[in-house]
Amino acid sequence: MTDLEMRAADQDRERVVRQLSEHLATGRLTMPEFDERVSAAYEARTYGALDQLLRDLPREELARPAAASVAATAPRRKRDHGVWASWLATSVIVLFIYLMTSLGSGEAGYFWPMWVIGPWGLLLAIGTAAERLNAPRPTQG
The missing domain is CATH 1.10.287 (Helix Hairpins)
Known part of the structure; x- marks a missing residue:
């Protein structure tokens, strides 16, 4: 199993939503894009699904549990x-x-x-x- 297939926790989803909020505030996302990605973040089950929401945005790597x-x-x-x-x-x-x-x-x-x-x-x-x-x-x- 790869890291991207591992199950994400609520705190991982919240971290992605915070990053999306920062991108909205800096003008990288429009409000409809932000709403769509936030909904997808709360529905995401794996790190891979969360990674996809940030794929076209500059960001730090998602912290994996052990790291x-x-x-x-x-x-x-x-x-x-x-x-x-x-x-x-x-x-x-x-x-x-x-x-x-x-x-x-x-x-x-x-x-x-x-x-x-x-x-x-x-x-x-x-x-x-x-x-x-x-x-x-x-x-x-």
Whole structure:
């Protein structure tokens, strides 16, 4: 079975309708052409049928299920790495400041870095966990 013979999902149909709307807005399609293609998009059962609706229009490739899940994880991992690296760098800086002021005064004092490190780290952990729970799962094939 080729990719074009695979069954399309509702989100695939919606993606094509959004692309058709953009082409209507830029003047590549007339309103009757747009209406005809939108109706056909909602009736389409396969990627091939959806591809035919966009064949004469400039566009990006339709994302196939396996490719879409892999492509979606790479930017998220880079972003996760960046926000956690920022948190770690800031944590090291505030801890260094706390240690230097404590050594300079000769007493430990109130541990104020917990108000910088704790809430920010907790929010990052919750956000990262929520993204991973909602991430698309790779299909087994």
